[in-house]
Amino acid sequence: MKQILKDLRKDSLLLSHKCQDGNLQSVFSCLDVVWTLYDKIMNWSAEKATDPDRDFFIISKGQATLALYPVLIRKGLFSFDEVAEHIGQFDSRYCIQTDLSKFPEGGVENNAGSLGHGMPFAVGIANANKIKNSPSRVFVLCGDGEFCEGTMWESCIFASAKKLDDLCLIIDDNNSVGAMVDMGDMQKKLDAFGFDVAVINGHDTDEAEETFRTIMDNHNGRPKAVIAKTVRGYGSKTMTEHDIWFHKAPNAEELELLCKEVDEF
Numbered sequence: 001m002k003q004i005l006k007d008l009r010k011d012s013l014l015l016s017h018k019c020q021d022g023n024l025q026s027v028f029s030c031l032d033v034v035w036t037l038y039d040k041i042m043n044w045s046a047e048k049a050t051d052p053d054r055d056f057f058i059i060s061k062g063q064a065t066l067a068l069y070p071v072l073i074r075k076g077l078f079s080f081d082e083v084a085e086h087i088g089q090f091d092s093r094y095c096i097q098t099d100l101s102k103f104p105e106g107g108v109e110n111n112a113g114s115l116g117h118g119m120p121f122a123v124g125i126a127n128a129n130k131i132k133n134s135p136s137r138v139f140v141l142c143g144d145g146e147f148c149e150g151t152m153w154e155s156c157i158f159a160s161a162k163k164l165d166d167l168c169l170i171i172d173d174n175n176s177v178g179a180m181v182d183m184g185d186m187q188k189k190l191d192a193f194g195f196d197v198a199v200i201n202g203h204d205t206d207e208a209e210e211t212f213r214t215i216m217d218n219h220n221g222r223p224k225a226v227i228a229k230t231v232r233g234y235g236s237k238t239m240t241e242h243d244i245w246f247h248k249a250p251n252a253e254e255l256e257l258l259c260k261e262v263d264e265f
Contacts, residue, residue, distance in 0.1 A: 009235045009262045011070035019088025020249045021096045023063035025232035025239055029174040031067045033228050036208045038071050046076040049106025053136055058110045060118020061143035062097040077107045116149025123155045126167040137166045145177035160194030163221035174230045195225040202228030236261045
């Protein structure tokens with residue numbers, strides 16, 4: 001597992017280098033959780049990427065799209081060479097923010113870009129699935145800063161009112177917003193909004209797997225929330241220490257250095 005996570009981080013670095021764009025600190029903070037979902041938790045595979053009863057993964061924090069592509073590549077939906085050749089080019093379907101319209105074979109479930117929009121999208125899917133009596137579960141990855149958006153709280157109210165207990169909100173809590181706005185106790189807030197809430201170390205894949213399995217097995221009419229405590233740039237010493245990597249792509253020399261750090265981390 002550790003080697004796979006290192007390989008995924010290096011793939012993200014190379015894709016960022018290829019397109020000369022990317023929010024790598026954000027990518028590295030959530031990659032462990034994304035891989036755990038696809039590898040251990042979700043009812044999803046490349047073969048059933050359009051199956052109406054599949055589990056859905058919604059990436060609300062679209063700046064972390066470079067965490068999703070390497071996982072989908074590893075799961076056999078795309079080839080790395082195909083993505084690396086076209087990513088970030090004009091009219092390419094491999095955008096730096098996901099574009100649902102360009103993936104008829106599935107794998108990408110929503111358009112990303114404006115923060116705070118993935119959560120209501122996920123709630124809509126979960127509500128439709130409940131109406132259809134579908135076994136699908138919906139996992140939505142949000143950043144801690146997205147809770148400055150009113151759509152997040154409106155969606156939480158609706159999800160609780162509709163008893164969407166097959167919905168799991170995942171918060172990549174890498175303290176991006178903490179220096180600007182004191183959000184208070186998110187666990188207590190979400191509990192008050194009617195969610196079952198768990199707090200995990202977002203870089204401990206075993207803890208993440210156990211928590212997701214436990215919380216999603218509880219069909220009590222309450223939507224779920226997992227607050228993943230993470231570190232921006234986790235997996236690279238340079239990226240954890242220098243916030244310039246919040247939005248910066250590596251040149252050839254930096255790519256070599258960062259890949260070496262990932263291997264040695």
